[in-house]
Amino acid sequence: MRLEMTLQPQDAVRKRLVLGCGALAYDMVDLIKKNEVLDQVVDIQCLPAKLHHTPQFIAAEVEKVLAARVQDYADIYVAYGDCGTAGELDKVLQKYNAKRIPGEHCFEFFAGAGEYAEITEAELGSFFLTDFLVKQFDHFVIEGLGLDRYPELFDVYFEHYTQMVYLAQTEDPKLQEKARAYAEDFGMKYIYRYVGVSALAPLVEGLAVEVNHA
Amino acid sequence: MSEDQEDFDLNDLDNKELVEQIQDDLYDGLDEEVAEGVEILLGRGIDANDVLGDALVGGMKVVGEDFRDGILFVPEVLKCAAAMKSGMVLLRPILAKSAIDISLGKFVIGTVKGDIHDIGKNLVGMMLEGAGFEVIDLGINNPVENYLEAIDEHKPVIMGMSALLTTTMPYMGVVIEEFDKRGLMDEVHVMVGGAPLNQEFADAIGAPAYGRDAARSAELAAAYVEANR
Numbered sequence: 001m002r003l004e005m006t007l008q009p010q011d012a013v014r015k016r017l018v019l020g021c022g023a024l025a026y027d028m029v030d031l032i033k034k035n036e037v038l039d040q041v042v043d044i045q046c047l048p049a050k051l052h053h054t055p056q057f058i059a060a061e062v063e064k065v066l067a068a069r070v071q072d073y074a075d076i077y078v079a080y081g082d083c084g085t086a087g088e089l090d091k092v093l094q095k096y097n098a099k100r101i102p103g104e105h106c107f108e109f110f111a112g113a114g115e116y117a118e119i120t121e122a123e124l125g126s127f128f129l130t131d132f133l134v135k136q137f138d139h140f141v142i143e144g145l146g147l148d149r150y151p152e153l154f155d156v157y158f159e160h161y162t163q164m165v166y167l168a169q170t171e172d173p174k175l176q177e178k179a180r181a182y183a184e185d186f187g188m189k190y191i192y193r194y195v196g197v198s199a200l201a202p203l204v205e206g207l208a209v210e211v212n213h214a
Numbered sequence: 215m216s217e218d219q220e221d222f223d224l225n226d227l228d229n230k231e232l233v234e235q236i237q238d239d240l241y242d243g244l245d246e247e248v249a250e251g252v253e254i255l256l257g258r259g260i261d262a263n264d265v266l267g268d269a270l271v272g273g274m275k276v277v278g279e280d281f282r283d284g285i286l287f288v289p290e291v292l293k294c295a296a297a298m299k300s301g302m303v304l305l306r307p308i309l310a311k312s313a314i315d316i317s318l319g320k321f322v323i324g325t326v327k328g329d330i331h332d333i334g335k336n337l338v339g340m341m342l343e344g345a346g347f348e349v350i351d352l353g354i355n356n357p358v359e360n361y362l363e364a365i366d367e368h369k370p371v372i373m374g375m376s377a378l379l380t381t382t383m384p385y386m387g388v389v390i391e392e393f394d395k396r397g398l399m400d401e402v403h404v405m406v407g408g409a410p411l412n413q414e415f416a417d418a419i420g421a422p423a424y425g426r427d428a429a430r431s432a433e434l435a436a437a438y439v440e441a442n443r
Contacts, residue, residue, distance in 0.1 A: 054284050055409070082380055086412045104380045104410070117381070124330045124355060146289020150243075153292050160330035160354060 014072070016042045019065055019098075020079030022049035023106055023132040027169055027197045028079055043073075049132070053144050055084035059092045066096040079200065081105045101199065106130060109199040111167050119191075125162040127188065131169040134179045141182075163189040169197050224251050229260060233269045236301070240273035241280075243293025245300035252301040262308040263346075270301045271344040271432075278341075278429035288333075295337055302343065317348055318439045319371035322364045324352030326385040331378035334408060338374065338425065341432035347372075358389045365402055372435050374425075377408040387419035394420070403438055407431055 020028050025046040032038050045065060051058050062078060070076065076098040082089060083105060093100055103109035107128035108116045119126055133140060142148050145157055164183035168175065171194055183190035224247070227235055236251035248270075255265045277294045280286040286294075321342050325335050332354050339349045350368050352360050361373060377383040386406050393399050399422075406416050407425040416424035423438065425431025 053287055056282065057284060082410060084409045086410050087414070088412070120328075120381075124328065146287070146292075150289055150293055152296075153289060156292055156333060160332070 014074040017069060017073040017076045018042055018044050018079055019062065019076060020044065020046050021051070021083070021106065022046045023052070023130070023136075024079050024200070025049075026132070027200055031197060031200055045069075049136070049140065050144070052083060058083055059085045059088035062089060063092045063095075066092065066098060070096050070098075075099075081109060103199075107167055110169065110195050110197075111193070112195070112199065115193070115195070119165055119193075123163055125160050126165045126191075127158070127161045127163070127186075129164060129166045129179055129182070131172070131175060134166065134175045134182070137178070137182055158186060158188075161186075161188060163191055165191045165193065168192065168194045224254055229255065229258065233272070236269040237273035237276065240270065240294055240297045240301075241277060243290060243297050245297040248297045249300040249304060252304050256304065256308070262305045262312070265301075266305050266309070266344055270298050270305075271341070274298055274341060274344065275429050278427055282427060291337070292333070295340055298340060298344070302340070306343075318346040318436055319348065320350060320368050321347040321372045321374060321435060322350045322352060322361070322368055322370040323374040323376065324356040324360065324364075325354040325376045325378075326382055326389065327355055327357045328385060329377050329379055329382035330354045331408075332376075334378065334428070335374075335376040337428040338376065338407060338431045341428045342374075342435060345432040345436045347432075347435065358392045361389055362392070362396075362398075365398065370402055371439055372403045372405055374405040374407065374431070374435075376406075378410065380410045383408060383410055383415065384419075386421065390420050403442075405431065405435065 018028055018032070025044070028044055028046075032042050032044060047058075047061050047065070051061060058080065062080070066076060076096065078089075078093055078098050078100040080089060080100055081103045089100070092098075101109050103113065105128075107130055110130055111119065111128075129137075145153065147154060147157075164179065164186060166176065166179040166183075176192060179192070180190045224232060224235060232251055232255060236248055236255075239247040239251060252265055252269065255269065256262060274294065277286060277291055281288075281291050323335060323339055323342070325332050335351075339351055343349050350364060350370065352364055361375070364370070365373060375386045375389060377386060390399070390404060393402070393404065399420075403423065404421055405423040405425055406419070406421040407427075411424060413424050413426075423434055425434055
């Protein structure tokens with residue numbers, strides 16, 4: 001799933017921007033900081049993860065950044081899925097010649113399309129967690145869905161879910177323990193899969209190849 | 215708002231004020247208050263259809279607009295829907311017994327195969343009922359056979375499909391293709407909707423109508439029926 005970029009000679013002196021969802025911030029920073037060359041030529045900017053609660057505004061918020069910064073960079077990568085924008089995000093990216101990782105949501109591209117399909121085909125009622133969602137469960141899931149204020153909405157959201165699938169970016173026993181407890185609280189079967197950050201790695205590798213050739 | 219202002223009797227309001235108060239209570243997700251207001255209006259002899267349209271559907275339209283504009287969020291919208299439901303429970307039996315048939319016809323609705331998401335579909339169903347349709351809800355994860363059986367059994371005016379995933383929305387095209395093969399596209403009006411859809415997708419799969427949100431879907435459906443009466 002390598003994202004291809006076309007490098008022009010004048011681009012060599014210009015930096016690249018990775019514009020991503022705040023839910024991916026830690027993983028993006030970690031991957032890019034590990035690469036000394038990239039660390040020098042790639043800027044990272046994140047938009048608040050809470051935008052996922054109002055997906056109708058994601059494309060517009062991304063566009064604000066692209067419009068303001070497109071001139072400053074040789075290329076811009078957007079680390080978002082479609083994220084419920086109904087194709088609006090892709091329209092914006094096309095306008096600014098920016099690219100994104102294919103996939104609907106971050107948990108889909110973290111798992112890889114094949115594994116994601118395998119899990120959901122085996123059990124449609126799969127509720128996915130990532131490291132970010134485990135760490136931010138109370139804020140992002142409980143408060144975000146209003147379950148702290150309206151616990152009576154639980155069945156409205158989760159009536160058809162039977163299992164909680166933790167697609168882990170790191171092998172962290174504490175996070176695993178928390179995820180297992182959340183599954184138990186929600187009355188769901190718990191499934192753990194370590195998937196790492198391989199989904200974001202091709203993006204970084206693509207950048208590295210370009211920079212090395214520049 | 216002071217405590218004095220909060221504690222007032224809905225019976226003290228005139229009909230117009232009460233309709234506005236029900237709309238406010240619906241917006242605030244206060245199901246008991248909405249039900250009480252509806253009961254008072256019915257007790258005053260106000261036509262159930264007017265109560266439904268003015269107080270409940272009118273209130274939900276504002277909710278829909280504020281959700282679209284990012285003023286209300288999903289949990290609040292769901293509370294509003296529950297409040298509307300509390301009023302609908304009281305109105306439904308009266309409307310069913312109404313001597314005048316004000317029904318716009320039957321509307322079969324269901325989430326497509328491979329998809330278990332039904333929050334949006336349920337909101338659409340409620341708005342359709344509010345608009346005057348008899349809604350037959352097929353639930354979630356429906357293969358084409360379920361839609362075909364429902365059409366055979368219920369003879370709906372409109373059939374709606376919903377999907378929340380980009381991986382499941384193409385199945386709508388499969389259903390439409392099957393309908394087309396069987397010559398059903400002339401018999402039933404097909405509508406599609408769901409968060410990842412847009413008009414371009416609806417056009418690409420040959421869907422005659424696309425509802426971008428619950429309120430708009432109900433408006434489109436009602437307009438279709440009115441135009442084809």
